[in-house]
Amino acid sequence: MSEFTAELISATTSMIDRIGVDLQTPARGMDSAIWAQLGAAGFTTIGIPETAGGDGATLADVLAIVAVAARRGALTPLIEHTVLAHWLAASAGHTPTAATASAAVGHSCSVRSLDGATVLNGTVTDVAYAGDADTLVVLLPPDPGAEGSAVAIVAMSGPGVTVTAEVDPIGVSIGDLTFEDTPVLFHGAAPVSLDEFVRRGALAYAAATAAAAAAVHDHTLRYASERIQFGRPLAKFQAVQQRLAQLAALTTMMEIAVDTATAADDTPEDPYVATAAAKVVTAMSAQPVASAGHQIHGAIGTTSEHPLGRFTTSLWSWRDRHGSEGFWADALARRILDDGADVWDVVVGTRSAHDESPTTTNRSRQ
Amino acid sequence: MTAVRTEHPDPTDTRLEDLRADVRGFLADELARGSYVPDVDSWMTGFDPGFSGRVAERGWLGLTVPTRYGGRGRSPLERFVVNEEMLAHGAPVAAHWIADRQMAPSILANGSEEQKQRYLPGISAGTTFFAIGMSEPDAGSDLAAVRTRAVDNGDSWTISGTKVWTTGAHLAHAMVVLARTDGQPADRQNGLSQFIVDLPHPDIEIRPLRSIDGQQHFNEVVFHDARVPASALLGVRGNGWTQVMSELAFERSGPERYLSTMPLLRAWSAHLAEAGATPGQRETLGILTARAWALRRMSLRVAAELTAGRKPDVLAAMVKDLGSTFEGDLVEAVRSSGRVGARRGGADPLARMLAQSVLHTPVFTLRGGTNEILRGIVARGLGVR
Numbered sequence: 001m002s003e004f005t006a007e008l009i010s011a012t013t014s015m016i017d018r019i020g021v022d023l024q025t026p027a028r029g030m031d032s033a034i035w036a037q038l039g040a041a042g043f044t045t046i047g048i049p050e051t052a053g054g055d056g057a058t059l060a061d062v063l064a065i066v067a068v069a070a071r072r073g074a075l076t077p078l079i080e081h082t083v084l085a086h087w088l089a090a091s092a093g094h095t096p097t098a099a100t101a102s103a104a105v106g107h108s109c110s111v112r113s114l115d116g117a118t119v120l121n122g123t124v125t126d127v128a129y130a131g132d133a134d135t136l137v138v139l140l141p142p143d144p145g146a147e148g149s150a151v152a153i154v155a156m157s158g159p160g161v162t163v164t165a166e167v168d169p170i171g172v173s174i175g176d177l178t179f180e181d182t183p184v185l186f187h188g189a190a191p192v193s194l195d196e197f198v199r200r201g202a203l204a205y206a207a208a209t210a211a212a213a214a215a216v217h218d219h220t221l222r223y224a225s226e227r228i229q230f231g232r233p234l235a236k237f238q239a240v241q242q243r244l245a246q247l248a249a250l251t252t253m254m255e256i257a258v259d260t261a262t263a264a265d266d267t268p269e270d271p272y273v274a275t276a277a278a279k280v281v282t283a284m285s286a287q288p289v290a291s292a293g294h295q296i297h298g299a300i301g302t303t304s305e306h307p308l309g310r311f312t313t314s315l316w317s318w319r320d321r322h323g324s325e326g327f328w329a330d331a332l333a334r335r336i337l338d339d340g341a342d343v344w345d346v347v348v349g350t351r352s353a354h355d356e357s358p359t360t361t362n363r364s365r366q
Numbered sequence: 367m368t369a370v371r372t373e374h375p376d377p378t379d380t381r382l383e384d385l386r387a388d389v390r391g392f393l394a395d396e397l398a399r400g401s402y403v404p405d406v407d408s409w410m411t412g413f414d415p416g417f418s419g420r421v422a423e424r425g426w427l428g429l430t431v432p433t434r435y436g437g438r439g440r441s442p443l444e445r446f447v448v449n450e451e452m453l454a455h456g457a458p459v460a461a462h463w464i465a466d467r468q469m470a471p472s473i474l475a476n477g478s479e480e481q482k483q484r485y486l487p488g489i490s491a492g493t494t495f496f497a498i499g500m501s502e503p504d505a506g507s508d509l510a511a512v513r514t515r516a517v518d519n520g521d522s523w524t525i526s527g528t529k530v531w532t533t534g535a536h537l538a539h540a541m542v543v544l545a546r547t548d549g550q551p552a553d554r555q556n557g558l559s560q561f562i563v564d565l566p567h568p569d570i571e572i573r574p575l576r577s578i579d580g581q582q583h584f585n586e587v588v589f590h591d592a593r594v595p596a597s598a599l600l601g602v603r604g605n606g607w608t609q610v611m612s613e614l615a616f617e618r619s620g621p622e623r624y625l626s627t628m629p630l631l632r633a634w635s636a637h638l639a640e641a642g643a644t645p646g647q648r649e650t651l652g653i654l655t656a657r658a659w660a661l662r663r664m665s666l667r668v669a670a671e672l673t674a675g676r677k678p679d680v681l682a683a684m685v686k687d688l689g690s691t692f693e694g695d696l697v698e699a700v701r702s703s704g705r706v707g708a709r710r711g712g713a714d715p716l717a718r719m720l721a722q723s724v725l726h727t728p729v730f731t732l733r734g735g736t737n738e739i740l741r742g743i744v745a746r747g748l749g750v751r
Contacts, residue, residue, distance in 0.1 A: 253664055333649070
């Protein structure tokens with residue numbers, strides 16, 4: 001970890017601790033005060049390539065902040081706004097001024113000219129923080145047979161925008177949006193493929209999921225050591241010790257998988273395989289981790305005011321974002337069964353074994 | 367958390383990938399001339415001294431042993447690459463496995479100069495094979511309960527007692543024995559010592575134990591007041607427990623703890639590629655691939671920790687708990703989502719490997735310390751035990 005990353009983590013930690021997090025479940029919504037502070041500190045627009053006007057901070061730096069926030073239960077649109085929307089806009093040469101942006105893939109969206117203006121039509125689904133964001137950055141994948149993605153940016157309050165927002169299991173806004181001749185704030189070509197976008201989102205949510213799992217581990221270990229039943233702490237019962245050990249093994253595996261995938265660009269790891277595998281193991285470990293946490297906490301952990309719920313509802317929400325374990329398992333199976341790689345080569349997972357393959361572009365079904 | 371951050375191991379710089387290609391070339395040649403049939407759990411069942419000798423000729427045994435003892439003086443990562451390729455291809459590595467994995471580092475760490483010169487060149491040449499005498503009839507998971515005694519005669523030791531589950535003792539040239547030299551059974555971990563005993567020995571009786579797959583992997587080894595020279599003591603008298611525990615860190619985290627059934631996954635995957643796969647089979651294949659990928663990274667992290675001279679015993683226990691569970695899960699996933707019935711000795715490699723895997727699955731989570739014991743080690747690392 002670089003000194004810069006360590007400083008970011010330390011600054012974010014003290015910022016969150018100073019403001020405090022209301023951990024009741026369901027959440028009342030995003031932590032606006034923390035989000036505003038992160039914005040004022042300039043942490044919500046980092047991680048953009050220097051070629052696109054960024055500050056040199058890496059994706060690993062941003063994901064370190066994502067993990068700190070997730071581990072403390074702070075609900076902020078860091079992934080939607082910073083990791084995805086800002087990066088996507090910057091890759092198209094645009095710097096959005098939004099306070100809160102979200103990002104989506106516009107599979108069924110299209111732009112056209114109307115009375116001299118460019119307008120967006122179509123629907124996007126499962127947009128996190130849909131009810132909080134003021135701006136949406138939409139990736140428009142190329143039409144079949146065509147090449148090159150485009151980006152359209154719209155104001156959520158613009159004409160022709162219909163928002164159907166509900167909340168996810170945490171209590172955070174999530175919704176679908178429909179655009180009818182909505183004027184765009186920006187429209188331009190972007191050198192970002194659909195796969196690249198989904199992969200970046202998947203890696204970010206794998207990191208957030210691993211951090212939420214680590215929080216469940218920490219809370220559960222502490223509770224088991226403090227809670228006295230039958231005259232001794234729960235942690236002194238062998239059955240509980242075994243469950244705690246399994247919980248720790250899973251959270252350690254999640255952490256190492258995410259760590260490896262995050263560093264993949266600087267190592268011989270195949271980044272696509274690394275992200276796919278990390279997303280699979282984090283998503284599929286989410287329920288065993290949540291289950292162990294709740295079982296050891298007993299009924300108190302299921303109450304609204306208990307902090308555990310923040311982290312288990314985070315696990316249940318985030319494991320499905322940007323592809324469940326089933327989606328990414330199929331991506332790995334595609335490498336083996338359709339592209340002809342040996343399963344063992346995928347496990348070894350080095351770039352030399354299977355170079356970053358453009359053939360997978362446009363084949364994602366997200 | 368236990369996942370200490372370390373430098374990312376770089377398993378794939380050109381040198382390592384060249385080595386990997388060499389090993390694959392060797393295995394392809396061996397397969398082409400019919401020297402072996404790929405099998406699951408080949409590090410326990412594939413006993414072939416000829417094969418081990420040819421591996422040694424290529425310079426792939428004793429890789430991390432210093433050259434002055436006949437080794438190759440190479441890095442643990444190079445050893446990792448050679449071993450994982452052997453396992454993934456189901457090669458018969460059982461003859462040299464214990465000697466190379468466990469005894470070489472143990473003798474290097476604790477052995478006398480005489481022991482190093484006596485055993486390490488043979489281990490590196492693929493001519494000296496080892497067995498491990500730890501468990502006893504009344505000391506399985508409770509290893510500190512060993513009752514085998516070694517009595518000090520001044521110029522020699524007399525060993526009496528019984529060891530069980532001793533893999534390959536009937537074929538090994540030597541075995542390492544954990545015995546009580548001092549104190550009473552109630553002293554538990556204190557007063558235990560390790561010995562290296564040459565085999566065969568007139569007063570050591572080796573009785574085969576047949577397993578549920580019909581084969582003899584294990585033995586019961588009885589020491590009838592067997593006299594061994596004073597020089598057989600390994601390391602420090604009374605320090606046996608500590609020595610054994612550090613040995614187990616090597617034993618518990620290697621690629622054989624999650625790759626024992628990889629040949630089955632490869633055979634099944636090749637079958638699917640040819641016959642077509644249902645969406646459910648695709649998902650199963652992808653999930654198993656991802657789990658193996660993650661376990662390999664955990665295992666590499668342990669290797670990096672060992673290389674850096676740290677003691678990753680908690681992380682090693684986690685790898686073995688998750689890894690050996692995965693080996694069995696893989697078998698069940700392939701069985702339940704495939705249409706191949708298990709057949710012992712069948713002509714169809716998939717059916718044959720499936721049968722062998724099913725029959726070996728119970729042992730995966732027993733050998734090298736049961737998973738319950740391993741979780742106890744993790745719990746101690748968490749500070750709750």
